[in-house]
Amino acid sequence: MVRLSLKLFFLFAGTIVLLSTCKKDEALIVPEERSFPLVDQRLWPYFEAFESEAAARGISIDLVEEEITGVIEAIDEEHVAGQCSYSPFTPGDVTVDDEFWNNSGTNFREFIIFHELGHCYLKRDHREDSDNFGFCKSIMRSGVEDCRDRYNTQTRHTYIDELFFPGNF
Ligand SMILES: [Zn+2]
Numbered sequence: 166m167v168r169l170s171l172k173l174f175f176l177f178a179g180t181i182v183l184l185s186t187c188k189k190d191e192a193l194i195v196p197e198e199r200s201f202p203l204v205d206q207r208l209w210p211y212f213e214a215f216e217s218e219a220a221a222r223g224i225s226i227d228l229v230e231e232e233i234t235g236v237i238e239a240i241d242e243e244h245v246a247g248q249c250s251y252s253p254f255t256p257g258d259v260t261v262d263d264e265f266w267n268n269s270g271t272n273f274r275e276f277i278i279f280h281e282l283g284h285c286y287l288k289r290d291h292r293e294d295s296d297n298f299g300f301c302k303s304i305m306r307s308g309v310e311d312c313r314d315r316y317n318t319q320t321r322h323t324y325i326d327e328l329f330f331p332g333n334f
Pocket of ligand 1 (some may be wrong): 291
């Protein structure tokens with residue numbers, strides 16, 4: 166049973182790669198949504214948003230070229246919504262906890278995925294400091310310190326500025 170589902174998964178993954186290859190050719194004529202062959206398709210809008218938020222700030226980022234991967238699966242450690250692992254030999258693997266994913270809206274998902282790409286792509290460490298009201302200055306906070314999150318549609322722009330230009334904050 167397990168073996169069968171694994172096989173199906175690989176078939177499915179193979180299909181995605183093929184499809185994305187076709188899409189690439191078509192994109193020469195009609196620009197389409199970007200595809201990220203190494204990333205769970207549910208994460209694509211967030212990966213694309215990360216690139217376009219960078220582009221809007223004059224930074225060119227190609228997560229496909231960087232071979233950043235992304236999966237949604239159970240993270241055993243409690244209260245961990247996402248993680249990034251990278252080494253000199255692997256470019257960066259983003260994991261989003263499936264339970265977190267199922268119970269979160271777009272905003273919180275973006276927060277976590279941008280945080281992990283902050284580690285995996287920008288190679289940022291955690292930043293724990295807070296403003297005068299106790300709100301975290303950065304979405305790169307670890308979540309285990311005192312500052313409180315305030316990532317929403319109003320604050321999003323500033324938090325993303327901080328993500329790409331931490332020295333200005
Ligand atoms: Zn982190």
